[in-house]
Amino acid sequence: xxxxxxxxxxxxxxxxxxxxxxxxxxxxxxxxxxxxxxxxxxxxxxxxxxxxxxxxxxxxxxxxxxxxxxxxxxxxxxxxxxxxxxxxxxxxxxxxxxxxxxxxxxxxxxxxxxxxxxxxxxxxxxxxxxxxxxxxxxxxxxxxxxxxxxxxxxxxxxxxxxxxxxxxxxxxxxxxxxxxxxxxxxxxxxxxxxxxxxxxxxxxxxxxxxxxxxxxxxxxxxxxxxxxxxxxxxxxxxxxxxxxxxxxxxxxxxxxxxx
Numbered sequence: 283x284x285x286x287x288x289x290x291x292x293x294x295x296x297x298x299x300x301x302x303x304x305x306x307x308x309x310x311x312x313x314x315x316x317x318x319x320x321x322x323x324x325x326x327x328x329x330x331x332x333x334x335x336x337x338x339x340x341x342x343x344x345x346x347x348x349x350x351x352x353x354x355x356x357x358x359x360x361x362x363x364x365x366x367x368x369x370x371x372x373x374x375x376x377x378x379x380x381x382x383x384x385x386x387x388x389x390x391x392x393x394x395x396x397x398x399x400x401x402x403x404x405x406x407x408x409x410x411x412x413x414x415x416x417x418x419x420x421x422x423x424x425x426x427x428x429x430x431x432x433x434x435x436x437x438x439x440x441x442x443x444x445x446x447x448x449x450x451x452x453x454x455x456x457x458x459x460x461x462x463x464x465x466x467x468x469x470x471x472x473x474x475x476x477x478x479x480x481x482x483x484x485x486x487x488x489x490x491x492x493x494x495x496x497x498x499x500x501x502x503x504x505x506x507x508x509x510x511x512x513x514x515x516x517x518x519x520x521x522x523x524x525x526x527x528x529x530x531x532x533x534x535x536x537x538x539x540x541x
Contacts, residue, residue, distance in 0.1 A: 296326075297326070297390045297391065297410075297414070298326050298328070298388055298389050298390045298391075299324055299326065299327045299328070299389065299390065299391045299392075299393065299406075299410060300327075300328045300329075300330055300384040300387065300389040300391075300392050300393070301319050301327065301328070301329045301330065301392075301393040301395050301406070302330050302332060302377060302380035302381055302384055302392055302393065302394060302395070303315065303319075303329060303330065303331050303332065303380075303395050303396070303397050304331075304332045304333075304334070304373055304376035304377060304380065304396075304397070305331055305332065305333045305334070305336060305340045305341075305344065305397045306333070306334045306336050306340070306370055307336045307337065307338040307340060308336065308338075308340050308397040308398065309336065309338045309339050309340045309343045311397050311398055311399055312331070312340060312343050312344060312347065312397055313343065313347060314399070315397050315399060315403070316329060316331075316344075316347045316351070316362060318403040318404075319395070319403055319406075320351055320361055320362065322403065322404075322406055322407060323407060324406065324407055324410065325356070326354065326356065326357055326359075327361075327406075328354075328359065328360070328361055328362065328363070328384075328387075328389075329351075329361065329362040329363075330362075330363050330364075330365060330380055330383060330384055331344040331348075331362070331363070331364045331365070331397075332364075332365045332367065332376045332377070332379060332380040333364060333365070333366055333367065334367045334369065334370040334371075334376060335366070335367060335368055335369065335370065341364065341366055344362075344364040345364055347362060348360065348362040348363055348364050359387075365379060365380055365383055367379065371485060372484075372485030372486045372489075373485075373486055373487055373489060374482065374484045374485045374486055374487075374488070374489025374492075375485050377394060377489060378479045378480070378482060378489075381394075381469075381474060381479055382479050382480070385471055385474060385475065389471055390470070390471050391410060391413060391468055391469065391470055391471065392468070392469045392471065392474060393406055393409070393466075393467070393468045393469075394465060394466060394467045394468075394469075394490075395465075395466060396465055396466070399512060400433075400511055400512050400513065401423060401465070401466040401509070401511070401512075402423070402466075402509050402510060402512070405423055405466075405507065405509050406468070408507060409421040409423060409468040409507055410468060412505055412507055413468055413470060413505075416503070416505055417503065418470075418502075418503045418504060418505045419469065419470045419472065419473030419476075419497060419502030419503055419504070420467060420468070420469055420470075420473060420494065420497050420498075420502060420503070420504040420505070421467065421468040421504075421505055421506075421507060422459060422461055422464050422466075422467050422494070422504060422505070422506040422507070423461075423464060423466030423467065423468075423506075423507060423509040424460060424461035424464055424506035424507060424508055424509060425444075425461050425464065425508075425509065425510075425511045426445070426448060426460040426461045427460050427461070427506045427507075427508050428508060429508030430461070430508035430509055430510070430511075431508075431510045431511070432444070432510075432511050433510070433511060433512045433513040435513040436513065444463070447463050448460065448461060448462055448463050451463060451491050455491075455495050457494070457495060457498060459494055459498070459504055459506065460506060461506060462490070462491050462494050462495070463487070463490050463491055464490060465487075465490055466509060466511075467490075467494070469497075470502075473497050473500075473502045476497075476500050476502065477493060477496050477497050477500060479493075482496075
């Protein structure tokens with residue numbers, strides 16, 4: 283069992299952390315993910331689910347879980363809340379709405395996390411500790427730094443595609459972030475406000491690249507901590523040909539804007 287972290291050690295104190303978790307057809311995964319996130323030894327942590335009107339009833343499941351987990355006795359705030367969107371218009375749009383809502387609710391740090399179990403929940407306190415100790419505006423849960431890894435169930439073609447996407451984006455943008463396409467990230471509120479989420483162009487997975495790139499360009503420090511990326515156990519990947527094409531175009535568009 284993990285012991286609760288001391289105040290100031292990255293796990294609590296008066297720091298408010300909100301995990302933003304977009305969902306679409308994740309009814310089978312969400313209950314265990316909510317339990318894992320809300321069981322973390324991080325005082326005052328909250329979970330915000332952003333559901334894109336999932337036809338499998340994920341939104342209803344999320345509402346039931348929010349009622350189950352209730353209110354934090356120390357702060358008087360709900361431990362889990364749900365933002366219901368009426369259309370599915372891209373992961374980036376869902377994250378923008380969720381992160382904006384988290385900032386409006388007073389979050390000091392915002393964590394991006396998938397609902398499919400691929401991101402190791404237990405890494406959140408370590409990422410928070412790194413942000414507080416180093417003053418970084420962004421902590422990336424990285425597959426491609428020393429100690430990071432991918433699930434062995436990933437086929438060779440997926441590994442090559444992922445590594446190529448990172449190498450391509452890094453080369454085009456001239457960034458030192460090794461896992462710039464990573465979807466498991468912790469942001470300081472100051473960094474997100476400085477970037478101005480409302481001005482982001484990317485609707486799909488390329489949101490991950492654009493937000494990191496713009497944060498670093500604005501002078502915010504990024505650090506990477508190693509994680510093991512797991513294969514999802516239920517449901518299907520949301521990656522489409524359209525999102526892959528967008529991911530190829532966005533780095534070029536961002537680079538041209540620099541000129």
